[in-house]
Amino acid sequence: MKKQIRIGNAGGFWGDDLQALKRQLTGGQLDYISIDYLAEITMSILRKQQIKNPALGYVHDFVNQIIEVAPIIKEKHTRIIANAGGINPVECARKILKELEKVNIKLKIAIIEGDNIIDKIDDFYPAKSSFKNMENDTDFASVRSKLQSANAYLGVAPVVKALETGADIIICGRVTDTAITIAPMVYEFGWALNDWDKLASGLVAGHIIECGAQATGGNFTDWHLIKKWENFGYPVVEINADGTFAVTKHENTGGLVTVNTVKEQLVYEMGNPSAYISPDVVADFGTIQLAQDGENRVKVWGVKGMPSTPFLKVSMAYADGYKATGSIIICGEKAVEKAHIFATTFWKRLNINFEKTNTEMVGHNASHKTLAREVETNEILLRLSVYDSDAKKLDTFGKSIAPLILSGPQGVAVTGGRPSAQEVMTYYPTLIPKELVPTQVSLLDDAGKIILTFEVDSFTGFEQTIDLPEPTKQIATKPIKLDFEKKSTKKIKLRELCLARSGDKGDMANIGVVARSPEIYEHLKKHLTAGVVKTWFDGICKGNVKRYELDNLQALNFLLEESLDGGGTKSLMIDAQGKTYASALLGQEFWIEG
Secondary structure (H helix, E strand, O other): OOOEEEEEEOOOOOOOOOOHHHHHHHHOOOOEEEEOOOOHHHHHHHHHHHHHOOOOOOOHHHHHHHHHHHHHHHHHOOEEEEOOOOOOHHHHHHHHHHHHHHOOOOOOEEEEEOOEOHHHHHHHOOOOOOOOOOOOOOOHHHOHHHEEEEEEOEOOHHHHHHHHOOOOEEEOOOEOOOHHHHHHHHHHHOOOOOOHHHHHHHHHHHHHHOOHHHHOOOOOOOHHHOOOOOOEOOEEEEEEOOOOEEEEEOOOOEOOOOHHHHHHHHOOOOOOOOOEEOOOOEEEHHHOEEEEOOOOOEEEEOOEEEOOOOEEEEEEEEEEEEEEEEEEEEEOOOHHHHHHHHHHHHHHHHOOOOOEEEEEEEOOOOOOHHHOOOOOOOEEEEEEEEEEOOHHHHHHHHHOOHHHHHOOOOOEEEEOOOOOOEEEEEEEEEEEEHHHOOEEEEEEOOOOOEEEEEEEOOOOOOOOOOOOOOOOOEEEOOOOOOOOOOOOEEEEEHHHOEEEEEEEEOOEEEEEEEEOOHHHHHHHHHHOOHHHHHHHOOOOOOOOEEEEEEHHHOEEEEEEOOOOOOOHHHOOOOOOOOOOHHHHHHOOEEEEEO
16 A cells, blocks of 8 residues: 555646646656546536537547547556546547557556436436435426436545556546545555545545646636746645645646645635535535645645435436527727617617526626626627527527617627527436445446446445534625724725635535634624625625635635526526636725724
8 A cells, every 4th residue: 555646636627728637747747637527517518419419428628638648648657537428438438549549559448437317317206316406495397307417426436446447547427526536545545435534635635626726826816926827737636645635736837836725725616614525425624724834835634524425416407498698899988888778779679578688798897796896998798698498589689689780879899690599408406315326337448348347336335314514604684784984994905804716506606715814814704794795795696695614724605595697507697607706705895993
């Protein structure tokens, strides 16, 4: 058994830097590289592709990346684990093997299947699983006839089995983002699947690096501290057999690794910090300890875990109408006034009742609504969007935008051509008992033929049904009156007091706020309440705001319910995933005593 392994990440989403894999391989020695391609939206995109062509449904960029670096993988014996298989891992593997044959390089590939349960829904529902929506309690019967995809989030067990085959490349479908990082630790260190503290530490390591450069200075509040943006370094974890680890990056690369860059990533897309649930372990983020351990190096230890639950999360998607977006450019003096005229005129002329419409002035508070300051601008991108179950309505919408340029105020141009209707796949999260989802690990020969298959149970036998900790939290249901005009205080931008990172889960956004000092944290904990955030985001957040506290990280986590117009593919918002919400929060004026 090894005492330490080095795992790098080379991508946090489909569309990330295609050269990151090569940089990670050539920048220093790594035992493993994980790449995370799959978001809920990505699964919907892959399903649309597969419906049109059954041979698709995987991340085709991954094929090109592997072919480019295959000689380096062969030379350095670095093993690659990626969820690039999407909903068709076997075709992804066969495509890679076919291309490898052309360049006369042999690499062993294993695939993991079993997550795709779309063809088994009738076996499971309603006798074995209710498939109730875990976010809003929607009854599954209302979407069953429209279901297009259903993929369970697999855990670490099948990935470990794939490593045991000796494969150079492991292609997964829908596994958790963290499982592809935890698996090498279990394999190399012999961790038991009920060693909860070590598994929780592995989960935290996986969460830190799963989004690529977000842990090494990408999207960082204090971006001005980064001196080198080219050749951006992606994260590396050096993890020890006892579960402690360090976060770093290759030398002579861009970016930055500090306690604050790591903290920002830790609070990204977080719900209840005391119970971060995965198929393998429930981690308590309130136990994480961090310390700077040299330049571009952060030490992490102390993570505590709890038993895994008997369920797997399932990411479903169902056909749910159509949407379209068109835009025009408006320039010159009084651009905002002209944009209002164009928008009002357009909707009156169109005179169609859509199920949902949206008007945004990009360049004038499109993302942040009432949180942004009024600015004078000479250029607006007027963005007009509609959603409806009737595709014919959207056809009329698409034909009605261009005529605006000849029958409105001066200084306008159409951009992007006539918009067409896009089918919406709405995200539907639910749960399924683990014992219903056996997985298969298969090894392929050089011709792409499956030569060996192992059955791996998702249910390990160590699962427990326990009451997960629910720490004291604040809940705000409506705005409050803000009074920051006290004589004994002074105003200051929140950015001066803290850092922040925001993300999404369905129709809910989270904003993690990290104080710049212990004293500031105590001030924020007392005064930056759920009510304050609800008031600021009232033009965006239609639901409640919840606040959790993480004293160990000197951080607050805010959950903004009903803040993304339905979330994912259904949203008409330009920022459909709440990625800019942290910046909006940091731009608000707060107060300190003095």
